Amino acid sequence: MPAHATLRQIQAVIAVCEEGSFTRAAEREHATQSGISQHVAAVEKALGVRLFERTTTGVTPTAAGLRYYRRCVDAIGLLETAGEDIRALSGRVSGRLRIGLMPTFTRAALAPTLQHFVPAYPDVQLHILEAYSGTLTDQVLNDQLDFAIVPAFEGRVGLKSRLILRDREVLISGRTSPLKPLAPVRLSDCAPLKIVVPGPDNVRRRNLEVYFQSNGVAIDRMIEMDAMMATFDLVARTDFVTVLPGLICINDIGRDEFIINPIDHPSLYAEFILITPSRRTLSTPARLFLERFEADLAETGKRLTALLKGGRKQPQR
Incomplete structure (x- = not known):
């Protein structure tokens, strides 16, 4: 038995650690399941330590197994980085780029980046998926997406993450709302609310419920809706309201269809993270896209802050 594990054996260890199952x-x-088991057993024999605890419900990494996994994904990442560096020497950026974004970003923040990126890198095959956090997280874990941006959560084995945006939450209501446009509001003063919220599996739903309960926000009626365009349409037509990150409605400010009010006393914020597979480094197209996207987000954030501050000076409707 060689002293060092082969690349195929290392990939098997990574897969078992991330999937929690040999199957x-x-x-x-x-x-085959037996093939994966043999690869893992060979690594354990070579290292002289047990990497996984096997149970009737699956497998979990031991402390040694988790440490070995982290070193392995770092090593695989270095190999991929080496390939990206060599390809970049040609001066030509190409390849597939698969991105997952929530409606928060596709509705208002994506177009400026695409306007620059698409003509600058014509050889990149770009695919963008709009979905909610659960779907995007699963697809990143399954290597179907290069990266995704989702609400902050506790994390999962197999993912790397970092904070990419902290955004002010706002109350959105229809044009007949008695609220002063862009004036800060205390949600408890607006209660009882007829409100549209995300479904129970959405990370933002849990954050909203904690805020409502902690700050005495009474709810008259609640509709669960994981459909952003339908949410906006319902709010525009009825006396239902919704709470969303300010970024998604920045292009609606100053128009007559919605009344938008930053939430205050206390303020409410949404945090979003970039998630990527632990076993992969960002490709050159992904890195270039993110550099531009984050710069555009920063500029949009400044504009949103200025608009919300300016709203304090607007006359009562």
Whole structure:
């Protein structure tokens, strides 16, 4: 038995650690379950330590297994980085770029980046998926997306994450609302609310419920809706309201269809993170896209802050 594990064996260890199952790891690696088990057993024998605890419900990494996993994903990342660096020497950026974004970003923040990125890098095959956090997280874990931006959560094995945006939450109501446009509001003063909220599996839903309960916000009626365009349409037509990050409605400020008010006393913020597979580094197209996207987000954030501050000076409707 060689002293060092092969690349195929290392990939098997990574897959088992991330999937928590030899069966799912085998499916992911297009291998047999016995083959994956043999690869893991070979690594354990070579290292002289047990990497996983096997139970009737699955497998979990030991302390040694988790440490080895982290070193392995770093090593795989370095190999991919080496390939990206060599390809970049040609001066030509190409390849597939698969991005996952929530409606928060596609509705108002995506177009400025695409306006620059698409003509600048014509050889990049770009695919953008709009979905909610659960779907995007699963697709990043399954290597179907290069990266995604989702609400901050506690994290999962197999993912790397970092904060990309902290955004002020706002109350959105229809044009017949008695509220002064852009004036800060205390939600408890607006209660009882007829409100549209995300479904129970959405991270933002849990954050909203904690805020409502902690700050005495009474709810008259609640509709669960994981459909952003339908949410906006319902709010525009009825006396239902919704709470969303300010970024998504920046282009609605100054128009007559919605009344937008930053939430205050206390303020409410949404945090969003970039998630990528632990075993992969960002490709050159992904890195270039993110550099531009984050710069555009920063500029949009400044504009949103200025608009919300300016709203304090607007006359009562």
